[in-house]
Amino acid sequence: MPTPHPDYLSRYAHLLVNYCVNLQPGERLFVSSTTLAEPLITAIYREALKAGGHCEFSLSTRGRSEALREYGSPDQFAYVPTLYERAMNEFEAYINVMGPFDLRQPPAAPELEAARREALRPLHDTYFARTADRRLKRSMCIYPTPALAREAGMTEEEYTDFVFRACKLDQDDPRAAWLDVRERQQAIVDHLNGCTTFRYVNDRSDISFTTNGRRWINSDGQTNMPSGEVYTSPEEDSVNGTIYFDYPAIRNGEEVRGVTLEVKDGEIQSWKAESGQKTLDETFEIEGTRRFGEAAIGTNYDIDRFSKQILFDEKIGGTVHMAIGQSYAQAGGKNESSVHWDMIANMRDGGKVYADDQIIYENGRFLIDRLGK
Structure with missing residues (x-):
């Protein structure tokens, strides 16, 4: 791939470094990625030094996952x-730069995946607790x-x-562009936080x-790059109805x-997939997956096509998404799951x-002029 x-x-x-995790002098930044992302990791390290911080990183190599899968024991x-x-x-601070060698x-x-989930559960809980109150400032990117x-x-x-357009890197001042997003979306969030009942219909x-x-x-x-969404964690027993993704x-x-x-009273009663039913069935056997941890609305209209990468796709302007499993503590969610x-x-x-x-959104757009009326 060209650099x-x-x-x-x-x-x-x-x-x-300076917007997403807002690194301050003396703060420690951990970066995880793969060796394919070396040019960006080097640039991040440079920016961390300029900010007065400390930067350490872990880079996966090609073939590492295959080796573990072939030779790894449960321990x-x-x-x-x-x-x-x-x-x-x-x-x-933590930046996760996704730069995969292979997605398939x-x-x-x-039993090996279960051993990994169980071992990582305490860190999983710590991660969600520390990112909820920004003791750990994190960003996921590609x-x-x-x-x-x-x-x-x-x-x-x-x-x-x-990727670069979705992150507004084609603009002279990407940080200013994201501050504009913050201001526009805050009006939406302020209205949503004045309401308590919501309904998605198509x-x-x-x-x-x-x-x-x-x-x-x-x-x-600040927590994902790119971003462009508003989200919450619904009351766990409040979700009712049918949704098709x-x-x-x-x-x-x-x-x-x-x-x-x-869904009835928050619990997913039945599930059906046009393809991939086995994966769906296996997922719903995992603790906490039969309740929702998130409901959200995508607002990034620069993401103009589906890419099969959820960090981007969940932000597509004109879509809504819901997540099964783990809630967001910062939104007040209480559902717990490894998924x-x-x-x-x-x-x-x-x-x-x-x-x-009240209808606040139609045909993929918020009706801003109606909010608050």
Whole structure:
């Protein structure tokens, strides 16, 4: 894959360090990625030094996952990397740069995956607790790789351009652009936080939930890059109705299409997929997955196509998504699970969102002029 232009890498690193995690002098930043992302990691390290911080990183190599899958014992799957453990418990900032070699690796044996989940559970809980109150400032982002471009059905050049436009790196001042997003979305969030009952409706879905004691959050690029969404964690026993997710959902390299969920009093009663039913069935055997941890609305209209990468796809302007499993503590959510799996529904063709029985969103757009009326 061609190395992105240095100007874009410099803007990207500056945005991640100085806006997304807002690194301060003396703070420790942990970066995890792969060796494919070396150009961006170097730029991040440079920006961390300029900010007066300390930067350590862990980079996966090609073939590492395959080796573990072939030779790893349950004890080795359950091993918690020392630096990762310390960073999640003690560091002030964390950037996860996804730069995969391959997106179609088969999962390990179920007992090995279970051993890993159990071993990581304490850190999983710590991560959600520390990111909820920003003791751990984190950002997830992408470095374009051939595997990501292939998955998205784009050339490597097209995909690189797609990533950088979605992150607003094509603008002279990306930070200012994201501050504009923050201001626009805050008006939406302020209105949503004045309501308690919500309903998503389109030609194949009608699902409702409440948010008493919860709050909607303005996702303005500080915890994910790119961002562009507003989200909450619904009251766990309040979700009722049917929702159809027409965008494919990817889990452990497996594609699940056409998911329909039937929900009563917060619990998913039945599930059906047009393809990938086995993956869906296996997921709903995991503790906490039969309740929702998130309800959200995507607002990033620069993400103009589906890429099979949830960090981007859940932000598509004109869509809503709901996630089964782990809630967001910062939104007031209480559901716990090792899984947080987002699924996306198109709202551009007649979709509506109601808040306290008022239509606030139609055909993929918020009706800003009506909010508060």
